[in-house]
Amino acid sequence: MVLGGIGVYSWFARQMREPASRYKWDKRLLGLPLVGDLVGKLEVARFSRTLGTLIGNGVTLLTALSIVKDTLINTVMAEGLTVVATQLKEGKGLGKPLMETGLFPKLSGHLVMVGEETGKLQEMLIRIADLYDREVRSTVKRMLALMEPVLILGLGLVIGGIIMSILVAILSVNDVAM
16 A cells, blocks of 8 residues: 555656646646635735735836746646736736636636726735635635544544444354354
8 A cells, every 4th residue: 555655646746747737637626616716715815915015016017927927836827827917918907817817716806907997906916815815714614624524424434343343253253163
């Protein structure tokens, strides 16, 4: 089992080093029901906080987007930022292309558009990051609360299996021919 675990780990690590394979795994991860939503919220929070900080420190928006793209772990969302950057160069703004990618939540796109219109993009990006950080925290708490009964049931089944195996062994002693 140890060798099998090491083999699976090395295969998976090799898959993650290849860009095409990494892209496929990231796309699958975003498509998962609970985990995909959590990963998306984490990436949006990281994107918003980093972009807000960079803009607040005087970095131009295009340069900041290229830097933020490198900070994202999920390659699908990073590729989406490449599309956003090209549309930003064409003069379409930031919020609308973010929503058009379909990778970023509509709420964040709308808030970015409001930040662009009011001239307070940096403050709005920090608010978006705070909002999604709170959502990630509450989602993790909910997932942990759901895992608790599952773990209790699983341990109960394991302990029940051990007790049954001991009882079968004790009762089979009586069946031994003397």
